[in-house]
Amino acid sequence: MHWRTLFGFALCRALCATSAAKPAVVRQLALVMARPGMYREAVASYNTAFPDQPMVAQYGSHLNLIQVHMLDKMAQNFSDNDALRVLLHNQIPLDWVDHAYTYGVVYLEQQFHNPTMSLDIFCEIDDERHQRLLHYGTPPAIPQ
Numbered sequence: 001m002h003w004r005t006l007f008g009f010a011l012c013r014a015l016c017a018t019s020a021a022k023p024a025v026v027r028q029l030a031l032v033m034a035r036p037g038m039y040r041e042a043v044a045s046y047n048t049a050f051p052d053q054p055m056v057a058q059y060g061s062h063l064n065l066i067q068v069h070m071l072d073k074m075a076q077n078f079s080d081n082d083a084l085r086v087l088l089h090n091q092i093p094l095d096w097v098d099h100a101y102t103y104g105v106v107y108l109e110q111q112f113h114n115p116t117m118s119l120d121i122f123c124e125i126d127d128e129r130h131q132r133l134l135h136y137g138t139p140p141a142i143p144q
Helices: 003-015 022-033 038-049 072-077 080-089 094-099 101-113 119-136
Strands: none
Touching (some): 003 101, 022 101, 094 101, 101 119
16 A cells, blocks of 8 residues: 555544544545645635634644544535535644545545445546646655
């Protein structure tokens, strides 16, 4: 398994509480990771809306992560915006989401071969991913 893919997987696991809702949360986080620039745009919008309290990414050996907890019946309503709020609330660094790009792509590829979402949604997200790649390029990896 590729390091970047494993990193994305671990980040999703760290942000998701174990429950029946976990697959929906992981799905949306992975789909955000698969679309270059989406999180950067959300951070820029947040910083514009709250200039006195900009998002400051947390780094270091001790991170404070708040896992997503929700009722199982609410999982179907978990959206891209919710996933972006989880990343923002946890002050996840932009370069971490960029680094996790391959996890999002692998997730999409698995959906193509073993779908758990509708083909229309898959195609819409994959088309958006391609447009974002043209605009932003392939997200860079964190230097080793």
